Amino acid sequence: MQAEQRRQHDLVVTGASGRVGRLLAAGWARSGVPVLLQRRGDAALTQGLDELRWSPLEGAAPLIDRVQRHGAPRAMLVLAGATPGTGRDLSLNRPLTEACLAAALAAGIGRVLVTSSSAVYGGGRAQPWGESDPAQPTTPYGEAKAAAEAACTLWRARGLEVCCLRIGNVAGADALLLRAGGPLAIDRFADGGGPVRSYIGPGSLARVLRALACAPGPLPETLNIAAPVPVAMTDLASAAGLDWRWQPAPPSAVARFTLDCRALAALVPFDDAESTAATIAAQWKDCRTPT
Template sequence: MRILVTGGAGYIGSVVAARLVEAGHDVVVLDDLSTGHRTAVPGGCAFVEGGVREHAAAVLAGGIDAVLHFAAKSLVAESVARPELYWSGNTGASLALLEAMRAAGVGRIVFSSTAAVYGEPDSAPIREDAPVRPATPYGASKAAIDTALAEHARMHGLGAVSLRYFNVAGAYAGRGERHTTETHLIPIVLQVASGERGHVAVNGTDYPTADGTCVRDYIHVADLADAHLLALEHCTPGEHQVFNLGNGAGFSVREVIDTCREVTGHPIPQVDGARRPGDPAVLVAASDLARSRLGWIPRRPGLHGIIADAWAFHTASAAVGGPAA
């Protein structure tokens, strides 16, 4: 298939694009490089520099069979401070993409959604039928896109799959996390290990968990990419399907830090502090639906392996003067 990957110069998008190329697909990457990196785009992909709203229609008109949509803003704090950026850059741009797909007759899309659509859940693990009540404009912008996909499936026969991620980490084929503003725990802890930060802050040590710190579900980026290829094959005309993607098992903040110490061999100073408002004690995915319907099985579920891959990318990037992707 000839596939358009929006946001394919970013962390997850570039790994998925690489897996698509490996699977023999013809891939076009569209990315404005506002947060992505040209060097992350896999060899063998056509690359178009530009935004979804401005350039997707022209790319789609050139002949595309399916779209994998990753392009989005994803900083929760920024979304709270400037929600208009997220309604325009995420929801508005996605609506423009859907209209361009309809005009070009492209009938399949896999959408990069998020567990943030659930807000603070009533229970864990979180199933796909849990209430959608996002607590931030970021989550709300993604939930609105899910609604638009469902409506386009109903009205126009679109085959759509929304994949709701939990915490993605690790690296694949020389592609790992590289964010100007880093908010994810594992890369932050690895920055402490490499001396780029002085310590890691632990926000809350009195949660009702085994060690008092928050528990989160971590999934290897390569496993996540595999789910996208499976979802692409399961796009069904007239249906909008939703799948949670996670290991189904959680790791606490302390477990992540301790495993980073073990992997890196560095002490990694930590400073314990108060809870952050709105941080649930446990966020873990129920991924039974993805396993049963897509046939998806995470092949790299261990925290040690996820962190080892992330550390290998981090150290290799530092050795050449900066991350390569």
């Protein structure tokens, strides 16, 4: 217990039981990163990481008590939220985000990383989306994440440093690799190629999030999160060993949806290999945990 009391955490992570959270926790546990995971129930999440039983929507008392006894983490990472396909009400994203921001402020945690989504930009286009492009979501999920981002403005005025992370595709939490158990059809466009997306492997994402938590200077209000070079989904499917085939792209299919990640790369350097399909697929396999 004495050793635990002296340990300073880089991050307290809300929503750690979700798909992305489990992938990240596997990477942090393996590399020994000091992270505190929030959980709601009695069951432990990840061996090797500290955990806090706490529900942000029920108030900040458990977090405040923990901070008073053990010290404040460098930052809070807000993974808590509702995602498509889970059956949860997407409108929960804003109140969950606000509850976490309120708890961070009350507990004296000055920096908060709020996970948003590239879905706030809307549809695909030939050129990458940059942080200065206006949010113009076209899906309910994108709208919900844009609303959560908008809620952060008030909390910045109250003294919190809040950086909204517009994350691209996370390998292992995306539609492509989640269908690894059966045949996969990939859209083929008129130019003969398939979809191109901005991806990041879970190992790279875990490293990036820790680096942002510990960054010495103030972070921007929004930041695109992906590996610097987009990847063809066919290359990723092949690198992951998936059984896939072509199908004609329907009119609604999006050929290219990518992010301009130069601002992130200026803060957190990337190795060239982290943008390759082989490394992204390998990180997914390394971080897979039972669901």
